Amino acid sequence: MARNIIDLDDIASVELEARSRYTHRALVCSSTGCLSAGAATVRSTLEAELEQADRGQDVQVVPTGCPGLCSRGPLVRVESRGPTTTHYEQVDEDAARAIVRDHLIGGQPATEARITPEDLPFYVKQHRVVLAYAGTIDPERLEDYVAAGGYRALSKALSTLSPENVIEEIAAAGLRGRGGAGYPAARKWKLLHDAPGDEKYVVANGDEGDPGAFMDRTIMDSDPHRVLEGLALAAYATGASLGYLYVRAEYPLAIERLERAIRAAKRAKLLGRNVLGSKFSFDVEVRVGAGAFVCGEETALMASIEGRRGNPELRPPYPTERGLWGQPTMINNVETLANVPAIIDQGAAAFAAVGTEASPGTKVFALAGSLTNTGLIEVPMGIPLRDIVFEMGGGIPKGLAFKAAQTGGPSGGCIPERFLDTPVDYEHLRELGSMMGSGGLVVMDETVRMPEVARFYMEFCRDESCGKCAPCRVGTVKMHAFLDRICRGVGRQRDLQHLESLCRTVRETSLCGLGQSAPNPVFSTLEHFRDEYVELLVEDEVFQGPEALAAASPGGAR
Amino acid sequence: MSRRPARPSVPVTIDGEEHLAYEGETILDLARRVGVRIPTLCQLDGLSVYGGCRLCVVQTEGDHRLKPACATEVTGDLEVTTSTHEIREHRRRIVELLFAEGNHICAFCVSTGHCELQDLATEHNVDHIHYDYEYPRNTVDASHPKYLLDRDRCVLCTRCVRVCDEFEGAHVWDIANRGSESRIVAGLDIPWGESESCTWCGKCVLVCPTGALSFKGRSTGEMVHDPEVISFLSRARREGEWVGRKEQV
Structure with missing residues (x-):
């Protein structure tokens, strides 16, 4: 087994030696955010300028994952021997030329380009475990991940830990599902481990669909090998032989990089038959969703993987009992899995030292x-x-x-x-x-205005409802209609009452989590910002009784 | 499907009364056997469980969420409450939502008087609804020589989809689109009459709870469905009730 570690060490030392030949390394963020801000042009400008100055052999230009500060992109970070690091932000073509001229060739930070202060709270208050290598390695190269310490956890587990040990370590770390509900990961793993049968599946859920969320996308496109390693460790611990990475079609970059990572890992014997020379065999396939929010729900996700319509199914049976093609299956969020290599590599104690007692990490x-x-x-x-x-x-x-x-x-x-x-x-x-x-x-x-916020989220739920169960299919339409009426200033007191009662019915009776939680934005904005709803209401029409009508008539009361 | 054990053995309390349930029986099965009414719509004995209409939700002791009686198997010492004020309110709202969603004009419907949705409305005292009608622009498919599909009256219970797939093995029907756009389509959304997989068996028409599927030529109130046929076929197959199967007779 010792051979495995040497193999990985070989890759790492070759990589590090190659790196040491450069005086500077310019790391250009090539994640979705910075690419859309023009990072590709910045990178080609850097390369062209260096080529022109004939300094290509001294400076390495590396496309990396996401350092995080998306609003100030494109981001370039220059690592120099010494070692010092300079962060540049909002780099355009002119700034890129200045960086090459002053910094990469001249050796002094380029004053014409914007430099991010080193003590920016955005960076210093972070504690990076999942994103440890995001922004420092090239996500398209296996060697970069290995040189940074990647696949050490898998190698360690295969050579020194039993599957049960791995689960114990995850349990000791107290890792909870990062998809939202916070279910203890080790408990799920144990369920799959204990499930009977030889054919088991593990699935990484990368169907992130919340408006304004891009955590999983960035993890996948900035450090795809970490997700693979986490999935492989989950498979080893639970006895699964095939894994799926379920990624929504809206994340083409993540899909491309994950597929590239799978190919590279297979070539390096980190996936496939007899991983790293051990008895453990594991294969991974990418499955691309067709853009439905509900497919993040685990039963709908499995239906989608099987090629069926992405509708949720009734639970129980839970996936660990009857999952993909009727076999025991476990679904973990991408971020949950990305935590696993760090736990196995550095130990549960190091992981649990961060965070709170009930929510470590x-x-x-x-x-x-x-x-x-x-x-x-x-x-x-x-x-x-x-x-x-x-x-x-x-x-x-x-x-x-x-x-x-x-x-x-x-x-x-x-x-x-x-x-x-x-x-x-x-x-x-x-x-x-x-x-x-x-x-x-x-x-x-x-x-x-908070009612408008509620209306926005309800519109999202309405459009994403699969239509299987009646309360969610029609209820979201009606809740949206009430919210819309209130927001337009034509809602009445009774609209608000019907909205609230309908919200309760949809929460209590819907089939899956999407429907059950669809009223949450309404409940929470009503709880904290009820005044804003009430302000928008117009007075109820009052029923005019015969006396009132008579009093109002020209002849007066008779 | 295996045959039922000879004797019920699982103690279950329904609305305060103790009953013995068979192992693997659902709350709905038990309730029906002992004469407790739980309203249903998408459920039909003999077809797979769908759990989409949510009308059969009941409260089970210790669970914070309501459970669909059609899909929840009994467990020992389960305590079920089938009807509280709140549950009845939920059910009434769901019936109202179904009416708001389609174009259910009872007065002109082939199934008026024989309609499960209409019965549910009566049962839940729905004489008007609290929501605006959607008045969707649905289409009618009259291309089949014998049968008619009027999507205005469809409640998306998928009984037709399931019976065609599970009994006839033809899988003519399916649901297209999602959410409020969902609708029943034949084949890959072709006119029913052009479907080559349809065997004209008519089971989908028999099981439809509303007037959405009907025999052609029926006028207002003349369409009587017969979903019990499917329940009978299923039970007969399971229990070996076929005439002529010697080992069972």
Whole structure:
């Protein structure tokens, strides 16, 4: 077995030696956000300028995953021998030329380009586990991941740990599902491990669909091998022989990079038959969704993988009893799996040292909305919401006041200002009528009207309802109609009453989580911002009794 | 499907009364056997469980969510409440939603008087609805020589889809689109009459709970469905009730 480790070490040392020949490395973010801001042009400009100056052999230009500060992209980071690192932001073609001229050739930071301060709270308050290599490695090269310490956990597990040991380690770490509900990962793994049968499946759920959320996308397109390694470890621990990566079609870059990663891992014997020379065999396939939010629900997801219509099914039986093609199956969120290599490699204690007792570890959040800095952050569980919004997010631009933070997407709720000091973890957010969700965090300023926020999320749920069960199929249409009437200023008191009673019915009677949680944005905005609804109402028509009619008639009462 | 054990053995309380249930029996099966009424719509004995109409939701002791009686198997010492004020309110709202969603004009319907949706409305005292009607622009498929599909009256229970797939093995029907756009289509959305897989067996018409599927030539109130035929076929097949099967006679 020792051979395995040497193999990985070989790859790493060759890679590191190659790197040491360069005086500078220019890391250009090539994740979806920066690419859409023009990172590809920045990268080609850097390469062309270096070529022209004939310094290509001294400087390496590396496309990387996402460092996180999406609102200031394209981001370029220059690593020099020494070692020093300089972060450049909002790099355009001119700035790229200046970086080459002054920094990569001249050796001094380019003053013409914008440099991100080193002590920016956005970066220093983060604790990166899942995103440890995002922004520092080339996601399209296996060698980069291995050189950074990748696949060490898989090698360690295969050579020294039994499947039961792996599950124990995950249990000791207290890892909880990052898809939103926070179910203990080890318990699910144990269920699949104990399920009878030889044919078992593990699935990585990358069907992130909440408006404003891009955590899983970034994990997949910035560090695809980490997801693969996590999935392989899950398969080893549970006895599965085939894994699926279910990714929505809207994430073409993630799909491309995951497929590339699978091919590279197979070539390196990190996937396929007899992984790293062990008895463990494991294969992975990518399955692309067709753009339905409901396919993030695990039974609908399995139907979609099987090639059927993505409708949720009744549970029980749970997937660990009867899943894909009737066989035991386990579905984990991409971020959950991406935590696994770190736990196995560095140990459960190191993982659990961060975060809170009930929610150990970190959580990736997609910061969006009315904030100075938007992008992707990974923070310890239990960090106060205020720190995220005002320190890391840099507060609300234009001097506007904070109004609410929305977490959990269309299944979550809004958190008003007075709860800003709440620690962010599963239990506290649920107490506030919101939820952790997969990690979308949308900040709203004082100009936002909360009934309109509720209407927006209800419109989303209405459009994404699969139509299988009546309360969700028709209920979301009707809840949206009531909200729309209220927002347009023509709603009456009774509309609000019917809205609330309908919300209860949809929550209590819908078939799957999408329907059951669809009323959450209404409940939470009503709880914290009821005044805003009431202000928009017009008075009910009062029934005119015969006396009143008679009194109002020209002849007076008779 | 295996045959039922000889004796019921699982103690279950329904609305305060104790009963013995067979193992693997659903709450709905038991309730029907002991004469407790739980309203249903998409469920039909003999077809696979769908759980889409949500009218059969009941409260089970210790669960924070209501459970569909049609899909929930009994467990020992289960305590079920089938009808509270709140559950009745939920059911009434769901019936109202179904009326709001389609174009259900009883006065002109082939099935008026023999309609499960109409019966549910009566049962839940729905004499008007609290929601605006959607008045969707649905299409009628009259291309089949014998049968008629009027999507205005469809409640998307999928009985037709399931009976065609599970009994006739033809799978003519399916649901196209999603959410409020969902509708029943033949084949890959072709006129029913052009479907080459349709065997003209008419089972879909027999099981339809409303007037959505009907025999051609029937006038208002003349279309009487007979979903019991399917339940009988299923039970007969399971229990070996076929005449002439010697080992069973």
